[in-house]
Amino acid sequence: MNIIVCVKQVPGTNEVKINKETNTIIREGVEAIINPFDEYAIEEGVRIKEKTGGKVTVISMGIPKVADLLKETIAVGVDEAVLLSDRAFAGADTLATSYALSMGIKALGEYDLIICGKQATDGDTAQVGPSLAEKLNIPHTTYVRKIEEIKDGYIRCQRLTDDGYEVIEMPLPAVITVVKEINEPRLPSIKGKLKAKKTEVKILTADDIGADKDRCGLKGSPTQVIKTFVPEHNVVAEMIEGTAEEQAKKLAQKLLSMQFMKAR
Amino acid sequence: MNYFLTEEQQMIKELAARIADEKIAPVAIEYDIEGKFPHDIIKYLADSDLCGVYIEEKYGGLGGGVFEMALVVEELSRACGGIALAFAGTGLGTFPIILFGSEEQKQKYLPDIAAGKKLAAFGLTEANAGSDAAGIQTTAVLDGDHYVLNGTKQWITNGGEADVYTVIACTNREKGARGFSAFIVEKGTPGFSFGKKEDKMGIRASSTRELIFENCRIPKENLLAREGMGFIVAMKTLDRTRPGVAAQALGIATGALNAALKYSRERIQFNQPISSFQAVQHMLADMAIQIEAARALVYQTCRHIDSGAKNISKESAMAKVFASDTAMKVTIDAVQILGGYGYMKEYPVEKMMRDAKITQIYEGTNQIQRNVIALELIKELSSK
Numbered sequence: 001m002n003i004i005v006c007v008k009q010v011p012g013t014n015e016v017k018i019n020k021e022t023n024t025i026i027r028e029g030v031e032a033i034i035n036p037f038d039e040y041a042i043e044e045g046v047r048i049k050e051k052t053g054g055k056v057t058v059i060s061m062g063i064p065k066v067a068d069l070l071k072e073t074i075a076v077g078v079d080e081a082v083l084l085s086d087r088a089f090a091g092a093d094t095l096a097t098s099y100a101l102s103m104g105i106k107a108l109g110e111y112d113l114i115i116c117g118k119q120a121t122d123g124d125t126a127q128v129g130p131s132l133a134e135k136l137n138i139p140h141t142t143y144v145r146k147i148e149e150i151k152d153g154y155i156r157c158q159r160l161t162d163d164g165y166e167v168i169e170m171p172l173p174a175v176i177t178v179v180k181e182i183n184e185p186r187l188p189s190i191k192g193k194l195k196a197k198k199t200e201v202k203i204l205t206a207d208d209i210g211a212d213k214d215r216c217g218l219k220g221s222p223t224q225v226i227k228t229f230v231p232e233h234n235v236v237a238e239m240i241e242g243t244a245e246e247q248a249k250k251l252a253q254k255l256l257s258m259q260f261m262k263a264r
Numbered sequence: 265m266n267y268f269l270t271e272e273q274q275m276i277k278e279l280a281a282r283i284a285d286e287k288i289a290p291v292a293i294e295y296d297i298e299g300k301f302p303h304d305i306i307k308y309l310a311d312s313d314l315c316g317v318y319i320e321e322k323y324g325g326l327g328g329g330v331f332e333m334a335l336v337v338e339e340l341s342r343a344c345g346g347i348a349l350a351f352a353g354t355g356l357g358t359f360p361i362i363l364f365g366s367e368e369q370k371q372k373y374l375p376d377i378a379a380g381k382k383l384a385a386f387g388l389t390e391a392n393a394g395s396d397a398a399g400i401q402t403t404a405v406l407d408g409d410h411y412v413l414n415g416t417k418q419w420i421t422n423g424g425e426a427d428v429y430t431v432i433a434c435t436n437r438e439k440g441a442r443g444f445s446a447f448i449v450e451k452g453t454p455g456f457s458f459g460k461k462e463d464k465m466g467i468r469a470s471s472t473r474e475l476i477f478e479n480c481r482i483p484k485e486n487l488l489a490r491e492g493m494g495f496i497v498a499m500k501t502l503d504r505t506r507p508g509v510a511a512q513a514l515g516i517a518t519g520a521l522n523a524a525l526k527y528s529r530e531r532i533q534f535n536q537p538i539s540s541f542q543a544v545q546h547m548l549a550d551m552a553i554q555i556e557a558a559r560a561l562v563y564q565t566c567r568h569i570d571s572g573a574k575n576i577s578k579e580s581a582m583a584k585v586f587a588s589d590t591a592m593k594v595t596i597d598a599v600q601i602l603g604g605y606g607y608m609k610e611y612p613v614e615k616m617m618r619d620a621k622i623t624q625i626y627e628g629t630n631q632i633q634r635n636v637i638a639l640e641l642i643k644e645l646s647s648k
């Protein structure tokens with residue numbers, strides 16, 4: 001199976017700093033790492049390859065330095081690394097990013113499955129995976145916690161929801177985004193690291209992948225960041241105890257007292 | 265301090281450090297209390313190719329030597345000296361094969377050890393033969409195509425968990441130590457069983473057991489080198505693995521200094537962190553000085569050995585003594601810096617102090633090492 005894993009470089013810290021003027025993330029002076037959720041995507045890709053054969057390619061859009069990070073993925077079983085790097089890609093929002101990635105992926109040729117992390121730890125939007133699927137006109141499933149079955153042209157997976165999971169079938173090729181419950185990423189091996197050292201990361205420009213520069217980078221990004229904040233989760237939950245009957249009674253009383261319903 | 269490691273050595277050290285920090289440190293105290301053998305950690309080491317760092321590439325290893333082995337042991341021991349011993353004890357059991365094995369023996373045993381599929385152990389000590397290893401009683405008698413082993417080895421690291429055992433036994437009692445021979449014994453051989461698991465002060469994640477041989481028949485091909493070479497096999501092996509014990513001590517000491525330093529910044533007494541007291545500062549400084557000196561000696565000794573030097577007993581003994589005495593002293597001081605908290609299992613230094621002690625005892629007590637060093641000094645003088 002031909003698997004493509006999308007990978008993003010993010011600041012390697014829990015405390016993401018925001019530039020107050022532009023409302024964007026400060027990336028200078030912070031150690032760069034592979035987005036932690038993408039590590040699960042890579043591991044899942046490598047596991048599928050180990051079972052079905054084929055190859056795993058990682059692809060990223062970013063500055064030339066990202067190539068060093070992509071190289072590291074070779075040490076955990078990735079076969080090829082591709083970096084989309086061009087001034088034209090700078091300043092991309094999720095729309096421009098998914099466009100560039102879709103063009104890059106098309107340029108790579110045939111593929112069966114694209115795996116992304118559920119979101120990146122810097123922007124936290126979770127948009128690029130689904131958006132990429134739309135651009136490629138293929139189906140997608142987000143928040144995959146387990147692949148139950150995968151074979152030629154078919155995947156069945158479990159999608160994590162707030163209170164359980166859904167089982168979803170799709171034809172391949174398709175995009176999935178994965179959550180950390182899906183696996184435990186392996187550590188690199190020394191032989192893998194030695195191989196990584198010798199591996200060349202393929203660097204492609206906007207022209208190489210035939211991308212329309214007006215749809216790339218800042219030019220192709222309609223998003224305006226007005227304010228960034230962590231939304232407050234104001235859910236106050238009270239668990240009602242007792243047998244089903246007692247619970248129903250207490251619930252009804254609660255709803256009555258809160259005037260959500262009227263007694264007849 | 266920059267020790268000018270090669271790129272590959274640096275990789276090995278960093279990967280071992282990652283396993284120590286991410287996989288070992290969080291479970292170290294649990295394994296210690298329960299005396300749990302670290303099979304899962306061995307799996308991480310195996311998948312990372314670290315099990316074979318000191319084994320030749322043609323047998324699936326990374327082609328390093330004593331230095332590479334020591335780097336792994338040091339890093340793992342920072343998090344747990346007991347868990348690290350599953351790896352180091354395998355080195356001790358494997359070096360007789362690396363040094364004296366025939367091509368067939370190497371091909372048969374080294375690849376599985378390099379891949380982490382099999383662990384090894386080394387059986388020399390007996391109830392009445394510790395420092396005086398020449399006093400062993402276990403016998404091996406040739407009977408047709410087989411040697412028949414009888415006797416009991418005591419306190420064997422990785423006992424019961426290892427698949428490959430290199431064992432020293434008497435083939436000719438009249439000749440004393442010149443009548444010893446070394447054998448490879450596989451787990452599962454009829455007549456080969458294990459005694460109870462010892463309940464130890466420290467390194468409790470390591471398994472220490474008796475090896476019991478009762479008319480245990482092993483194929484003649486399992487003889488290492490020649491008959492009569494057993495004592496030499498043992499001594500040459502220990503010369504190469506003592507830096508491993510030194511590295512274990514170094515790792516434990518480093519872990520203790522790190523813990524004490526961190527704590528000294530956090531603990532407030534008299535409205536200030538205890539690190540502001542000169543008495544504490546000087547203790548920390550002395551710990552760091554001794555550790556760095558030990559590291560310099562251990563690393564240089566490893567390089568000396570890996571360079572192919574012939575006489576290495578004295579250097580190897582020096583590294584072991586210095587690093588293990590350092591570990592003992594540093595861990596005691598670490599407990600002191602943590603005060604009452606240092607005495608509790610909630611903090612890691614209590615265990616480190618217990619773990620450090622063994623490094624002064626096994627693979628030759630530090631008294632015996634000093635005997636070796638002094639004898640060499642005298643020999644060197646009289647040969648001038």
Ligand SMILES: Cc1cc2nc3c(=O)[nH]c(=O)nc-3n(C[C@H](O)[C@H](O)[C@H](O)COP(=O)(O)OP(=O)(O)OC[C@H]3O[C@@H](n4cnc5c(N)ncnc54)[C@H](O)[C@@H]3O)c2cc1C
Nearest residue numbers: 386387388389394395419420421472625626627628629631
């Ligand atoms: C946890 C553990 C794991 C071990 N693992 C292994 C293993 O894997 N394989 C193996 O073969 N062995 C193993 N051993 C055995 C270990 O190597 C011996 O315990 C060690 O060599 C000391 O022998 P002993 O305990 O019999 O002490 P003894 O020899 O009885 O010594 C007792 C004391 O007398 C001192 N002493 C003895 N002789 C002299 C002398 N000539 N001059 C000055 N002082 C002397 C010693 O230094 C010591 O302080 C292990 C031991 C332990 C505790």
